[in-house]
Amino acid sequence: MITVNTREQAYQAGMTVRDLLDRNQFTFRHIIVRVNGEYVPEEQYDKAPVRDGDDVLVLHLMAGG
């Protein structure tokens, strides 16, 4: 299992940050990703691994019009 924004989700072997974003349909561009507290730059989403037990935060930065 992993947690995404404090909610539990199933872990999938070999998954990357990009896979996680796709699975959750997190399509908003203006986000901050942290895996176990470590910031992941956007250019690393395709390669950055998500491992079983990881705590992932995907903060959507939008506070309205």
Next chain:
Amino acid sequence: MRQILKEYTYTPATIQRGYSGKSLYLNVSDLRMEEKVVTEFMKEKFIGGKGFDLWYLWQAVTPETRWDSPENEIVMSVGPLGGITQYSGTGKTLVCAISPMTGIPIDSNAGGYFGPLLKFSGWDALELQGKTEKELVIFIDGNKGLIQFCDAEGLPEDSHLLAEELTRNYAESEEDQVNVSVVSSGSAARNILYGMLNFSFYDPRRKVVRFKQAARGGLGTIMLDKGIKALVVRYKGIKGNTNNPADVATLNRIGVKYHKEMHDLDEKQNGMRKIGTANTILVMNQYDLLPTRNFQTGGDPAAVNISPKVFIEQYLTQGIHDGCWYGCTMSCAKTADHFRLLTGPYAGACVTVDGPEYECVAGLGSNLGIFDPRAILEENFYCDTYGVDLISFATTVAFIMECYQRGQISREQMGGLDLAFGNSDAVLELLHQMARGEGFGPIAGLGIRRLKKLFAEQFGSDPALLQDIGMENKGLEYSEYCHKESLAQQGGFALTNKGPQHDEAWLIFMDMVNNQIPTFEDKAYALYYYPMFRTWFGLCGLCKLPWNDIVPADNYKTETPAKVPEHVQNYVDIFNAVTGKSIDKEELILQSERVYQFQRVFNIRMGKGLREHDYAPYRSLGPVSSEEYLSRQELYDRQLREKQGLDPAAMSLDEKIATTRAYREQQFELLMDAVYKRRGWTENGVPKPEHLREIGMDLPMLLEVIEPHL
């Protein structure tokens, strides 16, 4: 030139540290003009902008005042930071009055040049009181120190023609048109209750008059009811230091830093310079937040037809600076130029359409089941020139369409209009009926609260269903987000001072997606901090968008990225640099809270502002109909299991809907309790005297109002 009925001269005050120190009172009943002194008390407790508006409005009205009472005032003020040119979004005028929609103070803000030009003409605020049969144009010349009440006879009705003619008339040359700003409404505002105000600015690149709107709450209806056809201000001589700031070097430094961020990051972040706030249409659709068919669902596959790409590639002029005040590099006030109208009195004309903004595309588009960008732009144009608040219009029409869909009203009862979801021809005809004062137009112009009563009493509609699906709170229509899966945003709309407008708090991502505020206390904190922080923009004459629609590249490193701490510090520094004061970010919140609590007590003074007035329609909280439940059955069934420990497989659909409703309504009650506590209010929503004392707002006039409610 127009016939002058009365003329006054004055000596324009010099602006010092953001304030002229004077305000202008005009009474149209007897064409009277008075100068008032802006006191240190006002600056300390109310700052400016909406604060000054509410302060003057309180003096002008009584608890018996109604929107069309002569003593009701329209008050405008730009605030101490208004008109600086070093930072983005610094030309906002705040407008307040007792609203025809709600019976309590409405506050609405607009870009355009009027507010800054008014201040540079020597006036920190403008009060308009009285009523006249003979319609007027009021002209203020800030260079000559001249105020004229003029006959409005023979002028066009609709804003795009009216403002163009007045701009040309009052400018001293073609080049001088940039120094003129007009406030006007349009023909529909005479026949509906949610008429709005257009604030103009002349665009020398396109050579057209353009508009931003103080749209909410019926301000245009009030202005025309007073007999004021238009306000015109002219001031020539704007410079970077016209506010005479205490520390212009700091202003320049912060401005340069911000403009660099805008230049480097906008394209990577929100693309405000290409399409403005409508950049979020597909985002809202993908996250189930785009209101569709009266907020029944949060998206539709057809939304791709009204995507930013479509507007950018087919309609919106690109590559031109589009700020609605000098110095704004966010430049989000986009236009569709050379747009040929197909309907109405101006069919065949090529016009410039200001917009569309997000609220327009969502409101006049998806929420009406319309996914035709051309139709949306035509609706956008006519709402603007007719003086119609497009949010109230859109949400009201969405309600009518659902009533029709569910057999609560008939086509005959709508005067033959086929207001079915998706029928843009019928929507445009309804707008034209509003402008002509004919048919179903004026009825739809009453707004949802009055329509619920009318439909039930005259058409035999089911009042309980109308209550559930009529998206209004306090009498004001909701703005355009499908927010039923965010408890915090349910409060962000309903637990507001003026009614459900998103300018107090937009917490949906923080709550629903990021899960950053899971507890009631967390949500209550967010519903304290964000409304207070965002109120401050309205005190100072600022636009909210530059705060967080672009953020510093290293914002991710901060502990509270949602607050955008560096930009908060920018605002603290700018305020100090203009006014010479020395506030910090905590004092900034206190400045706002004093005015926020004042407005809450003002509502109580007007017979509202209590817990009973804060309840939301159930459509805001959860699925009303079986179709809504079934559209997200997996989610709702999971919530029954996880949040209530129930087995949805053992329940009928009706039972599931009823159980979900009982749970969600209870959650909303608990949210109200937590928010009231955090805001220092009693369980009935009344600010406590000790809390007012703590924040330095225990004014006897406020204590007198709340005392009977304690």
